[in-house]
Amino acid sequence: MTELTPVIEMRHIIKKFGNFAANDDINLQVQQGEIHALLGENGAGKSTLMNILTGLLQPTSGEILINGKQVTVDSPSKSDALGIGMVHQHFMLIDAFTVTENIMLGSEITKGLTLDTKTAAQKIKQLSEQYGLQVDPYAKISDISVGQQQRVEILKTLYRGADILIFDEPTAVLTPQEIDELIAIFHNLAKEGKSIILITHKLDEIRAAADTVTVIRAGKSIETFPVAGVSSQELADLMVGREVHFKTIKDTVEVGKTILKIDKIEVQNARGIAAVKDFSLDVKAGEIVGIAGIDGNGQTELIQGITGLAKVQSGTVWLQGKDMTNKTPRQITETGIGHIPEDRLRFGMEVEMTLSENLALQTYYKSPLSKAGVLQTVAMDELANKLVKEFDVRSAGIQVTAGSMSGGNQQKAVIARELNRDNDLIIAAQPTRGLDVGAVEYIHQRLIAQRNAGKAVLVVSFELDEILNLSDRIAVINAGQIVGIVNAKDTNKQELGLLMTGMSLTDARAALKETVNA
Amino acid sequence: MTTQKNSFSVALFSVLFGLIIGAIIMLVFGYNPISGYMALLGSAFGSMQDIGGVLTQMTPLILTALGFTVAQTAGFFNIGLSGQALAGWVGAVWYSLSFPNMPVYLMIPSALIIGAGLGALAGAIPGWLRAQFGASEVIVTIMMNYILLFLGNNILQNTMSKGIKESAETTKQVGANASLQMKWLTDLTQGSSISAGIFISLIMIIVVWFIMTKTTLGFEIRAVGLNTDAAKYAGMSTKRNAVVAMAISGGLAGLAGTIEGLGNYLNFFTQNGSPAIGFDGMAVALLGGGSYLGILGAAAILSVLKIGGLGMPMSSGVPFELVDIVTASIIFFVGASYLIKLMQARIKAMDDKAAQTTEAKKLSNVGSASDSNQKGGE
Numbered sequence: 001m002t003e004l005t006p007v008i009e010m011r012h013i014i015k016k017f018g019n020f021a022a023n024d025d026i027n028l029q030v031q032q033g034e035i036h037a038l039l040g041e042n043g044a045g046k047s048t049l050m051n052i053l054t055g056l057l058q059p060t061s062g063e064i065l066i067n068g069k070q071v072t073v074d075s076p077s078k079s080d081a082l083g084i085g086m087v088h089q090h091f092m093l094i095d096a097f098t099v100t101e102n103i104m105l106g107s108e109i110t111k112g113l114t115l116d117t118k119t120a121a122q123k124i125k126q127l128s129e130q131y132g133l134q135v136d137p138y139a140k141i142s143d144i145s146v147g148q149q150q151r152v153e154i155l156k157t158l159y160r161g162a163d164i165l166i167f168d169e170p171t172a173v174l175t176p177q178e179i180d181e182l183i184a185i186f187h188n189l190a191k192e193g194k195s196i197i198l199i200t201h202k203l204d205e206i207r208a209a210a211d212t213v214t215v216i217r218a219g220k221s222i223e224t225f226p227v228a229g230v231s232s233q234e235l236a237d238l239m240v241g242r243e244v245h246f247k248t249i250k251d252t253v254e255v256g257k258t259i260l261k262i263d264k265i266e267v268q269n270a271r272g273i274a275a276v277k278d279f280s281l282d283v284k285a286g287e288i289v290g291i292a293g294i295d296g297n298g299q300t301e302l303i304q305g306i307t308g309l310a311k312v313q314s315g316t317v318w319l320q321g322k323d324m325t326n327k328t329p330r331q332i333t334e335t336g337i338g339h340i341p342e343d344r345l346r347f348g349m350e351v352e353m354t355l356s357e358n359l360a361l362q363t364y365y366k367s368p369l370s371k372a373g374v375l376q377t378v379a380m381d382e383l384a385n386k387l388v389k390e391f392d393v394r395s396a397g398i399q400v401t402a403g404s405m406s407g408g409n410q411q412k413a414v415i416a417r418e419l420n421r422d423n424d425l426i427i428a429a430q431p432t433r434g435l436d437v438g439a440v441e442y443i444h445q446r447l448i449a450q451r452n453a454g455k456a457v458l459v460v461s462f463e464l465d466e467i468l469n470l471s472d473r474i475a476v477i478n479a480g481q482i483v484g485i486v487n488a489k490d491t492n493k494q495e496l497g498l499l500m501t502g503m504s505l506t507d508a509r510a511a512l513k514e515t516v517n518a
Numbered sequence: 519m520t521t522q523k524n525s526f527s528v529a530l531f532s533v534l535f536g537l538i539i540g541a542i543i544m545l546v547f548g549y550n551p552i553s554g555y556m557a558l559l560g561s562a563f564g565s566m567q568d569i570g571g572v573l574t575q576m577t578p579l580i581l582t583a584l585g586f587t588v589a590q591t592a593g594f595f596n597i598g599l600s601g602q603a604l605a606g607w608v609g610a611v612w613y614s615l616s617f618p619n620m621p622v623y624l625m626i627p628s629a630l631i632i633g634a635g636l637g638a639l640a641g642a643i644p645g646w647l648r649a650q651f652g653a654s655e656v657i658v659t660i661m662m663n664y665i666l667l668f669l670g671n672n673i674l675q676n677t678m679s680k681g682i683k684e685s686a687e688t689t690k691q692v693g694a695n696a697s698l699q700m701k702w703l704t705d706l707t708q709g710s711s712i713s714a715g716i717f718i719s720l721i722m723i724i725v726v727w728f729i730m731t732k733t734t735l736g737f738e739i740r741a742v743g744l745n746t747d748a749a750k751y752a753g754m755s756t757k758r759n760a761v762v763a764m765a766i767s768g769g770l771a772g773l774a775g776t777i778e779g780l781g782n783y784l785n786f787f788t789q790n791g792s793p794a795i796g797f798d799g800m801a802v803a804l805l806g807g808g809s810y811l812g813i814l815g816a817a818a819i820l821s822v823l824k825i826g827g828l829g830m831p832m833s834s835g836v837p838f839e840l841v842d843i844v845t846a847s848i849i850f851f852v853g854a855s856y857l858i859k860l861m862q863a864r865i866k867a868m869d870d871k872a873a874q875t876t877e878a879k880k881l882s883n884v885g886s887a888s889d890s891n892q893k894g895g896e
Contacts, residue, residue, distance in 0.1 A: 307751075309750060309751065328753065328755070329750060329751060329752075329753045330753025330754075331753075333753050334753075339751070341751060346745070346747050346748070347747050347748055347750075347751040348748065348751070349745075349748060350740075350741050350744050350745050350748050350749075351744075351745070352744045352745075353740070353741065353744065357737070361741070361748070361752045362752055362753070364734055364737055365734045370733075370734045373733050373734050373735060374732055374733050374734075375732055375733060375734060375737060377732075
């Protein structure tokens, strides 16, 4: 073992909220030039630990050492001064400003009374060349891609002289290609002597990017070890604390009659541009159809069109043989759809209402939850208690507000509500976004159980692993149109990746054959 | 539950600060604040008639505050309570004067329904414009206050028949078949203009509480107000809810106006401006902190100030306008509740930090002792 002084050392960190210990004696050591992954389930205490390191929270007890010197990080500006920079999952950028303006914001260089944008832009250019972060300093944030916006966030921390960069779930918003580029950037940064803390629950990325990993479970640091030679299965088991099944076992089910028939529909987005064009797809009883595609290719509008939340300009949506095009959301729901929306906070729940009220959100107007327009609170609570138990929704009780629950439990609550109504069609959009492997496994099992019970399931996801794991058939969407429909058994990630960029199925297969031969 | 407690302490602090500011101003202008406030209390509670006056003042404020709260729950800012109250007032007086021989058991319910109905219509229009065209209900209700004010005056001056008018500017008094005043109440309060309206107001607190928290209608109004997208997703009609919530809001204001007409003044006369009960109702709702019991308490406090203030000039020489300053300061502090909450949070944080550092010291001693057992690396 080398006797190097770690860049960061956090010793015996304890953080209590009331009686609850979010961090319960966590130890963490990061060396210079190291990419150190923090692995843990939602609510394991990773964010709390990083909030302590960046000065947003104060530890109840424990010490922090930077380059061997004990420090107190009692404010975000203190953490800045210590060379700690954070790249948040949700970017903190001003759309109408240029890259340079965003980066200088808060530490502007001035020339007299005016901003010295030129010097700043030069410095940014130099930084971006040094670390391989190509981005145009004069481009507006609204004009650049999500991947480039993330680079701006990274540059922001470097511009402020950060030596330690913390990334919170950095790949959640990126395409597979952008993820590869980001990992290359990590290696560049590390090579230049920066230390990186990577918060994630994506196991493949840890194996591709990190040198060392610290596993955190239930507020405790469980183990720290080098990543080389460790399998994803081992990582997952350590993180969850039990054996995790990645591949959910699927029985063969007889495919039944067509439940959902989408016939040449067009749906416009908020700006009035056709986001879904000439789109046709069937979903039959007893099958899961996955829609794969890069974010922003019409998936949102497609689901909103089917469920009545957006107007279908032309074409027809058939549900159980009935024309449901442009019916109200309630009429469509009552025909037998369970809809797990992609944005659970915006569409899926009333965060300021109670868990009990949220679980009644789709059925409050019907007996037994209400009689003659009067809510039956006893029946509502009974239903809530039943669903909480059945779907393992964890919270401080059914009368807490939905907003106070963790993301995973909110999603379980939405799924409980939507699956409980015995619908013939389940639409699940991004059903596991932002959730950890334990919750993902659980939700996948639930969806497959629906299929096995003879329901039709339509899944939209940006995660190819999820699509491949769940689907019987996969439809790839690009620019609002279906590029190809393939059986999950006959395809793989590479092929889907090419289809997602808009390549036709025959071209994609030819291209893959060529690379194999070459 | 903690938020309820919070808004209660905010209201309490606001009233206290408002009274302190009033006292400072009295001192600055050479009045004795203690005798000033004693005079205020004396004028509000000095006799049964004064108490009757306070209750009469409270009656419409409770209703307009309820109206404001319903609209606010649905996500709307109803500034038109004043105009909606006026619509109910004119309509109910006009209707009851037109049927002087209708028996009381028909007249009173129908007049209340007509007054509330006109208020509801006046509220539903901005609700519908908002739902259908996205027109800001704030601007539409402000403008409708003027429309309804001058429409009411015009109806009084040019449309009503001579037979039901006292003069060009005033209607006759409504008949005994339409009056909400009750002899035993009038006698008990030594001839104040208290009426059965106070009971209607108290009942409406319970009715509105029930509708908003216990019915599917209230559930929908709350859901739409908190998160329109989630409400749409759950199949609720946001347009219908906008119209219904604004109609209920306006209906309550219309009922307040009706009670002013049939219980307090017993007539309608040319108005120089929109009735104050609309704006005072907003103040009551804000001070009440969105709670139904809070509305009752806030209406009582503001009414005591108003009625008590009337007697201040005579017994202590303090001008009546002082009460307006106190009321305005109270509302200012409610509006600045963020400040009060921030102060409370600061004080609490200071306490926590003091507790934390002592605890941390103890723990770090233990921590460094066990440090030597810690294995580095793997």
